Amino acid sequence: MTAALLTLADSRLPAGGHTHSGGVEQAIAAGHVHDPASLAAFLLRRLTTAGAVTAGLAAAATTRSSSGRHRGHVPSPGARSPAGSSSGEPPAPASSELVAALRHLDGEADARTPSPALRAASRQQGRGLVRVGRRAWPSPVWDALPAAPHHPVALGVAAAAGGLTPRDAAAAAAYLSVSGPATAAQRLLALDPLTVAAVTARLAPAIDAVADDALRDGLPADTDPLLDLLAEVHATRGDRFFAS
Amino acid sequence: MPPDHNLADYVDAPTAHRHGGPLRVGLGGPVGSGKTALAAALCRTLGAEYDLAVVTNDIYTTEDADFLRRNAVLPDDRIEAVQTGCCPHTAIRDDITANLDAVELLEARHPGLELVFVESGGDNLTASFSYGLVDVQVFVVDVAGGDKVPRKGGPGVTASDLLVVNKTDLAPLVGADLDVMRRDSATVRGDRPTLLISLREDPAATEVAAWVREQVRVRRLQQG
Ligand SMILES: Nc1nc2c(ncn2[C@@H]2O[C@H](COP(=O)(O)OP(=O)(O)OP(=O)(O)O)[C@@H](O)[C@H]2O)c(=O)[nH]1
Ligand SMILES: [Mg+2]
Numbered sequence: 001m002t003a004a005l006l007t008l009a010d011s012r013l014p015a016g017g018h019t020h021s022g023g024v025e026q027a028i029a030a031g032h033v034h035d036p037a038s039l040a041a042f043l044l045r046r047l048t049t050a051g052a053v054t055a056g057l058a059a060a061a062t063t064r065s066s067s068g069r070h071r072g073h074v075p076s077p078g079a080r081s082p083a084g085s086s087s088g089e090p091p092a093p094a095s096s097e098l099v100a101a102l103r104h105l106d107g108e109a110d111a112r113t114p115s116p117a118l119r120a121a122s123r124q125q126g127r128g129l130v131r132v133g134r135r136a137w138p139s140p141v142w143d144a145l146p147a148a149p150h151h152p153v154a155l156g157v158a159a160a161a162g163g164l165t166p167r168d169a170a171a172a173a174a175y176l177s178v179s180g181p182a183t184a185a186q187r188l189l190a191l192d193p194l195t196v197a198a199v200t201a202r203l204a205p206a207i208d209a210v211a212d213d214a215l216r217d218g219l220p221a222d223t224d225p226l227l228d229l230l231a232e233v234h235a236t237r238g239d240r241f242f243a244s
Numbered sequence: 245m246p247p248d249h250n251l252a253d254y255v256d257a258p259t260a261h262r263h264g265g266p267l268r269v270g271l272g273g274p275v276g277s278g279k280t281a282l283a284a285a286l287c288r289t290l291g292a293e294y295d296l297a298v299v300t301n302d303i304y305t306t307e308d309a310d311f312l313r314r315n316a317v318l319p320d321d322r323i324e325a326v327q328t329g330c331c332p333h334t335a336i337r338d339d340i341t342a343n344l345d346a347v348e349l350l351e352a353r354h355p356g357l358e359l360v361f362v363e364s365g366g367d368n369l370t371a372s373f374s375y376g377l378v379d380v381q382v383f384v385v386d387v388a389g390g391d392k393v394p395r396k397g398g399p400g401v402t403a404s405d406l407l408v409v410n411k412t413d414l415a416p417l418v419g420a421d422l423d424v425m426r427r428d429s430a431t432v433r434g435d436r437p438t439l440l441i442s443l444r445e446d447p448a449a450t451e452v453a454a455w456v457r458e459q460v461r462v463r464r465l466q467q468g
Contacts, residue, residue: 016341019329128341135256187330239305243327243342 004162007136008155009172011179016128020121021188021242022046022181023227026234028188032226036192039185040199043178047203047210049224051177053112054152055214057105058173059166061156064101065141066166094144102144102153108219109150115228117235119150121244126154137161170214174207184242266296266357267463268347269456270336270373270381272400275366277386278410278443280308283361285449286456287317294460296359297322297350299343303332303365324350332365333372340377347377359460369398380405380459382452387411391420394428394438402432406439406455413442 007013024042027033033042113119127148134142139161145154152173159169179200186196214220231244271279283298290296298318300308302325309325312318324346328335335342343362351357362378364371373381383404385393388411394401401407407429415422422440429438439451 012338014339014341016339016345018331018334018339019327019342021329124345127345131341131344184329240327241304241330243329 002163002168004137004164005159005168005172008158008162008164008168009175009179011183013132013136014128015132016125017176017180018183019243020125020180021184021244022050022177023230023234023244024181024185025188025240025242026230026237028185029237030230030233033185034189036195036199039182039189039191039196040203042185043182043199043203044206045224046181046227047174047178047206049222050227051174051207052210052213052220052222053109054155054173054177055170055210056220057109057112057150057152058156058159058169059214060219061102061105061153062159062164062166062169063156064098064105065144065157065160094140094142098141098144102149102157103146105153105156106146106149109153112219112221112223113150114223115231117231117244118228120235121231122150122152123148124243125151129154129158133158133161137163167211167215170211171207174210174214178203178207188241263467265351266360267380267460268360268362268378269459270362270364270378271384272336272364272367272371272373272381272404273384273408274368274386274389277366277384277389278408279363279366279384280311281443282382282384282408282410282449282452283308283363284312284315284317285443285447286361286453287312289448289450289453290359290456291318293457294358295354295356296361297324297354297357299323299346299350299360299362300325301328301332301335301343301363301365303328303330308363321353322350328365332367333370336362336364336377337372337374340374343377359456369393369396369400372399372403379463382406382408384408384410386414387420387422387425388414388418390418391422391424391428394425394432397432401429404436405459406437406452407433408452409438409440410443412440413444 011017024033027042033039110119113122129151130142130145137158141157141161145157155173156169182196182200185191186193234240271283273279298312302308306325309323312323313320326342326346347360350360381404383400387409409425412422426440441451443449
């Protein structure tokens with residue numbers, strides 16, 4: 001792990017995440033989430049379904065983008081430039097194989113996201129991450145991505161560009177799958193922020209387990225029809241605070 | 245700090261200054277001060293002169309975008325509304341992603357775009373736009389909020405490129421002293437301009453439109 005992971009998972013990273021609630025706005029409207037306990041249940045459910053899928057996709061995108069430098073291994077500490085890739089070794093230029101591999105992963109993300117609203121939300125967040133990621137971690141691998149990739153695919157590329165490992169990318173994806181909705185719920189329900197921080201902190205072992213699982217062969221395909229339905233209903237509302 | 249430490253490694257080349265593209269004008273200010281009314285007035289007055297579009301940042305609904313559409317100030321495809329996740333000031337200052345997406349969408353849809361207004365959600369006196377999102381910003385306050393507002397300051401009042409004190413027609417009704425507002429604005433703003441207007445009495449926002457024209461002209465000169 002390097003400090004780049006802290007930047008990547010920081011809610012302050014201006015990638016547009018704060019305008020998405022991860023389904024929690026509609027879960028609140030539908031009465032599923034109303035207090036810290038129901039929020040914890042929602043987050044755990046999201047983590048082990050959507051979170052697991054995004055962790056798998058992000059890890060795979062990092063693996064593809066790092067040209068065999070680290071498949072699960074921590075990059076060896078070498079000469080580090082402060083603003084660029086911290087691996088010391090520049091990432092491989094964007095080859096046509098990488099373009100094809102990332103497009104394939106993007107298709108895998110589509111296939112795992114039956115809700116059109118969630119596909120749009122994921123691509124919107126992917127686009128936002130590419131915008132800031134290109135500036136934060138310049139690398140030729142960005143050029144291998146489509147203009148608005150799925151968020152986990154962009155996250156995996158960002159991790160590679162920042163010299164992080166697939167495990168780091170999976171951890172960031174798993175963490176982000178709960179940190180965004182937790183903040184949204186705190187705002188919408190005016191929950192005690194200390195309580196919400198505690199809920200998120202206590203999910204750490206579950207987040208780690210999801211990140212570990214993400215490195216197993218084969219992409220996870222866990223789905224949650226409730227999240228899909230909530231997203232579809234949410235997208236039709238004219239009175240929403242969050243984009244998704 | 246390593247001896248070969250080079251500050252240039254930490255900072256981008258000056259790509260922050262966009263080349264080409266429309267002038268982006270932020271319209272900020274407290275709830276109900278007249279931001280949408282001003283956007284509508286500017287669209288009416290400047291619509292025939294410039295290829296223009298509007299982004300709205302309603303806190304909760306698409307009320308402002310709907311108002312602009314209903315009043316047919318602009319065609320539908322020139323208005324984009326963004327959701328701000330309960331945090332209107334975050335969306336215009338700390339994480340401008342959703343607004344950049346909206347502006348870029350409008351630019352892609354209308355390649356000849358010359359002017360984009362970004363209306364913030366109604367917020368408080370500390371809200372201001374990031375210059376990563378807009379080129380210049382207008383802060384709109386309301387006479388009915390009391391003649392103390394300019395004196396209270398805050399980044400919107402003190403540092404905006406133009407301060408608009410709107411609803412001067414209400415001054416006698418709320419007992420606000422316009423001279424006090426004018427004087428206090430000048431004190432906290434130094435050389436930056438302030439306009440006292442009433443959109444009720446001048447629905448064309450003549451003076452503000454003239455200021456916007458000047459900003460477009462200056463930007464064109466700068467861009468060469
Ligand atoms: N009397 C008077 N009313 C005005 C004037 N300008 C705007 N209004 C009214 O003030 C109200 C609020 O105006 P808006 O333009 O919606 O204000 P806003 O700043 O966009 O409000 P939010 O987006 O909700 O923060 C409306 O009812 C306008 O008609 C003015 O110069 N005089
Ligand atoms: Mg408005």
